[in-house]
Amino acid sequence: MDATRSIEEALEQFGQDFAARFDAATSEQTLRDEKASVLGKKGKLTEILKLMGKVPAEDRRRIGEQVNALKDAVESRFEARLEALRRQRREAELNAPPFDLSMPPRLLAPRGHRHPLSQTQDDLLAIFRDLGFLSVEGPEVELEENNFTKLAFPPDHPATDMQDTFWVDVQGAPSGARTLLRTHTSAVQVREMSSRPPPMAIVSSGAVYRRDDDITHSPMFHQVEGFLVDRRVTFGHLKAVLDAFATRLYGPGTRTRFRPSYFPFVEPGAEVDVSCVFCGGQGCRVCKQTGWIEILGCGMIHPAVFEQCGLDPEAYSGFAFGLGVDRIAMLRYGINDIRLLYENAPRFLTQF
Numbered sequence: 001m002d003a004t005r006s007i008e009e010a011l012e013q014f015g016q017d018f019a020a021r022f023d024a025a026t027s028e029q030t031l032r033d034e035k036a037s038v039l040g041k042k043g044k045l046t047e048i049l050k051l052m053g054k055v056p057a058e059d060r061r062r063i064g065e066q067v068n069a070l071k072d073a074v075e076s077r078f079e080a081r082l083e084a085l086r087r088q089r090r091e092a093e094l095n096a097p098p099f100d101l102s103m104p105p106r107l108l109a110p111r112g113h114r115h116p117l118s119q120t121q122d123d124l125l126a127i128f129r130d131l132g133f134l135s136v137e138g139p140e141v142e143l144e145e146n147n148f149t150k151l152a153f154p155p156d157h158p159a160t161d162m163q164d165t166f167w168v169d170v171q172g173a174p175s176g177a178r179t180l181l182r183t184h185t186s187a188v189q190v191r192e193m194s195s196r197p198p199p200m201a202i203v204s205s206g207a208v209y210r211r212d213d214d215i216t217h218s219p220m221f222h223q224v225e226g227f228l229v230d231r232r233v234t235f236g237h238l239k240a241v242l243d244a245f246a247t248r249l250y251g252p253g254t255r256t257r258f259r260p261s262y263f264p265f266v267e268p269g270a271e272v273d274v275s276c277v278f279c280g281g282q283g284c285r286v287c288k289q290t291g292w293i294e295i296l297g298c299g300m301i302h303p304a305v306f307e308q309c310g311l312d313p314e315a316y317s318g319f320a321f322g323l324g325v326d327r328i329a330m331l332r333y334g335i336n337d338i339r340l341l342y343e344n345a346p347r348f349l350t351q352f
Helices: 002-024 028-039 044-054 057-095 116-130 186-195 235-250 303-308 325-333
Strands: 134-136 141-143 179-181 200-209 220-230 256-261 266-275 292-301 317-324
Touching: 002 028, 002 044, 002 057, 028 044, 028 057, 044 057, 116 134, 116 200, 116 220, 116 235, 116 325, 186 200, 186 220, 186 303, 186 317, 220 235, 220 325, 235 256, 235 266, 235 292, 235 317, 256 292, 266 317, 292 303, 292 325, 317 325
Parallel strands: 134 200
Antiparallel strands: 141 179, 200 220, 220 317, 256 266, 266 292, 292 317
């Protein structure tokens, strides 16, 4: 009987306390916290019910009915107080000074704009589209076959080493195929030449990945790749396209210079320089007093690439070129550290 009396006294006191605590709540969150403190797993009622094991069997039904009645009372009081608080808040909103709907809004944050890399990439693609190139996209996770093999990379080329390339495992990849984060957008060239007949003039852009990280290199950067395939395409056609591109990018009077260079997927290959956009070719700190700035690599598509893509190198010829969007953006905006383009610092990005 002592246990029965103890639990009944505790329930009576509980019934008096919770109502006062609910009425004292001044916000919806406070009210919900009070409810949790009385009905929650660690609430007051739970503590009281721990005494039920000591209550005689003949008293348990009566005590259980009292507990259920209290729970209903708590829920009812909670809902009533919650409605009262919401009504008070609504009345406060209605009685507050009116809003002048004719006034312009206050912007909480300044209006954003495109990232300097996006601006540069869009401008480059627009130039090549104006020159008749079709813009396409390709996947950033690529097959080794498209990224290296079909572009005539020898098996022992340094770019295929683990320390230079991000190799990844892809569920659902063809059996035995190796996959990687593409190291250049040239893989799009393979995909397009393997899936459509010439003639074709294609330009693509996007992120590429290599294991480089310093003030002039980033593990992720962006490229624009272009190529043209048709019958009787010559190096002269390539030079004409790139001369037109340089003029549209840097303005009339811009000169180009082609220097022999090696790339596995072109023969012959060349590096292309433009007359320094900062000093006009007179020599300055940016161009290291040479009067020239390197902007891209190019060349005539290697016959082995045509053969890998199912095209007859005796019937078709073509040229390809690739340039780093990040480098063009750095030259355009005078940025001396490529990492600034990826740190997302508002003080830096708002300058462009």
